[in-house]
Amino acid sequence: MRYALGVEYDGGDFLGWQRLAKPGVHDSSTVQSVLENALSFVANSPIETVCAGRTDSGVHGQCQVVHFDSDAVRSPRAWSLGATSQLPASVCVRWCQPVADDFHARFSARARRYRYRILNRGVRPALGRQYLSWERLPLDAAAMHRAGQHLLGEHDFSAFRTVHCQAPHARRNLHHLNVSRHGEEVIVEVQANAFLHHMVRNIVGSLLLVGRGEQPESWLAELLAGRDRTLAGPTAPADGLVFVSPLYPAEWKLPAEVTL
Template sequence: MTRYALGVEYDGSDFLGWQRLSKPGEQDPGSLQAALEEALSFVAASPIQTVCAGRTDAGVHAACQVVHFDSDVPREPRGWMLGATSRLPAAICVRWCQAVAGDFHARFSARARRYRYRLLNRPVRPALERQYLAWERRPLDAGAMHRAAQVLLGEQDFSAFRTVHCQAPHARRDMQAIEVRREGEQVVFELQANAFLHHMVRNIVGSLLEVGAGERPERWIGDVLQGRDRTLAGPTAPAEGLVFLGPRYGAEWRLPAEVTL
């Protein structure tokens, strides 16, 4: 039995999120996991089950989701990569595949995860790239949002920024980096943490937008964090602006540079 790691890219616009919504072998209503497993199972001519680094919600995209699976079928990594991609919808591709040590785990071996959120900030909604951009018509102060966000750094309780449906056993997470910057008409949010809670990135962005629009002072983000109450934070930002850049692992796993610390 060999364990393989995959780097998977996808446009989540037309999917109901990563997690499989049916049992293996049953018709799935539209999850990314089911589509990938069906493609890999075709290549293997036997059932394949996958584990991902971080489940994404409906409408969220990924530049390099990392997945692992086990198989005793003799296939070269290139065969898994090209064979699976040939059976996947156009919105999903396997960018790379390699054999890894048997104790590698896509989720538990990851030391960090990175997200990027892009937002078009102008009076008129986007026409081009609209599936990858959120939109805010109010003028935004990116500098104020960046300054306000720095209070989120470090290991803290992020209860105020997770959905009430979050199933994580606790809300403590280590925010390793957070940046807000303006790139022309776009505002870009980049976050890295050891792990994220359900809707955590989108709830942080939605709250920072209140600061950027001048409706809340910069210190308000710290007050929300300390309050640990989701009802005190801002609204959940739309899904389409969010891209999971990927997890990051220690160098000992010998994975591609884009997912290595």
């Protein structure tokens, strides 16, 4: 039987999503490792998982979608509650449901969503600091939003990929980019068919230069056309980034929060 899970995690305790040790080796350094250990405990046999999109060290997950196969006879409730009981406090399985054998957490997804939160005030945060980036200089969120619209559509995003990115090409389709201010917070929300390694954080790093008035709004279009990572802004810190969720066609009958 194949199952899909919705997994929530605080990435601050981990070296990213991807397992570093071999399957079956007890390891608590990555989200995938602790999740597979917990699921294997419930199944009483080794479990390997596939996720919708790997996250880096320090990046959080609101609803990461995972699939796995198991012959163990367990109810969805037993999988979700049983696994959560074996997970550290920074990880939980929000839901579990059986899916068709051809469902794939990564390849069946049609889009991914991220949110980046910036506390924009003169003093660094004390409360909630693990989920916020901080910028002390005033930001023009409206200018950041207008600049971000230059990136919409299908383009080569080489200017916003890390040199360590292993993707075979840099073409991605950015569906949506919104920058808004909510009191002292500036929030960047993005959706694309897929993302390159560090793509969101590199876009935010460039938008911050526009928000501080150091670059014009048209600069994002120039960076995109130039395809040169060395000319773009710095990579924004991981703390403020949350992988909100992947999105799937309705045919898979997954919860509404991950359905197009």
